[in-house]
Amino acid sequence: MPKKILFALTSHDSLGSTGRRTGFYVPEVAHPAAVFRKAGYALDYVSVRGGAAPQDGINPDDGVVADFLADPATQDALATTVTAKEVDAEEYDAIYFAGGHGTMWDFPEAEDLASLTAAIYERGGTVAAVCHGPAGLVNVKLADGSYLVEGKQVSAFTNEEEAAVGLTDVVPFLLESTLAERGAKITKTGNFAEHAVADQRLVTGQNPASAARVAELVVEQLTTR
Template identity: 70%
Template sequence: MPKVLFALTSHDRLGDTGRRTGFYVPEIAHPAEVFTAAGWDVGVVSVKGGEAPRDGVKEGDTVSAAFLAAYADELKNTPSADQLDPADYDVIYFVGGHGTMWDFPGATDLAALASAIYSRGGVVAAVCHGPAGLLSADLDDGSPIVQGKQVAAFTNEEEAAVGLDDVVPFALETALIEKGAKITKVENFAAHAVADGRLVTGQNPASATRVAELAILQATPA
């Protein structure tokens, strides 16, 4: 059975706002539904291990509610990247949420895990703020995994639109460009996902399901 590993932030504070944050639940719940329906096994990992902080749960989102119920134990006791073997996973999927902006860029063990999955022929996927986890991921030759690749991520315009461009520690779109990514984007909050070989990325929460679909396609032998 193929297996996807969802990577989650361990950071729970939204800068100095006094607000809580974490991983954005719909960005794992809806993709997980796609993977399980396709016969995949689902695993989780977080930056620090233990219980992963969550955000974005909305009333009426039955898919997210079902996911949280089904994976309650896994989300409470996530492993850290150094406890996992990259050979066990066909896809790693970096879930967004504003918490990622604080801990994903420095999560070197998580980045190394993603690089190892990619180097052995696996797929690296990310959505919304999840591509922050790609900033430290390199290919075997030391070049950034995003260099020269089409990449979608939460845009500078979207960050300004939600009023958090002065709260996050850096501009994700700008940081990806500085790593050599070729940013592809559409209007604010519209669904947009792109596969550039085995690197699959999406712009925002509306893109999460399509990222899962594309990841499965890229991971499936022709």
């Protein structure tokens, strides 16, 4: 069976009542995608509602992002994402939740995506998430009823970082606080600095600067398992 990674993307495109648009943070997909492809993994994409996933955070000066978005196969994949109901957990070595503020609205209540994540994890796969991507983990429960993040080291966009970008009162909840409520052992560094951690086949990163490192840790885990 070919080695495959599944990227999970938000379908939510409005930033609360600010009038601003949001979506998945493209660098948090493009940079890990480059790492995964170099390691020989094929990539697929799932989103909460399927179809075209809204994009955010595109920096025209980021060559990795530019190359990623210029690829016709990638363009087609991002425009035609499937839903979790259409995905077979058996096909994937890992699932990676990309961030972007949109995730805060639709990831936590995406029950099919949570079930798919638990299935990938419980068959021995790796679960990864970066920045606001861990919003997709807050309600993932394993077969024994425990939360996936319970008792594990977890890194995510911090309360301090949310305050620094002025969105503490815009997002529906604070990600760091909610993960802690679920029993996660929060690990973090200074605002917007690279920080990622791997614990029991769960790999998480704090912010966009951590995305490539998360992918590297996933590859390390899959190589040594």
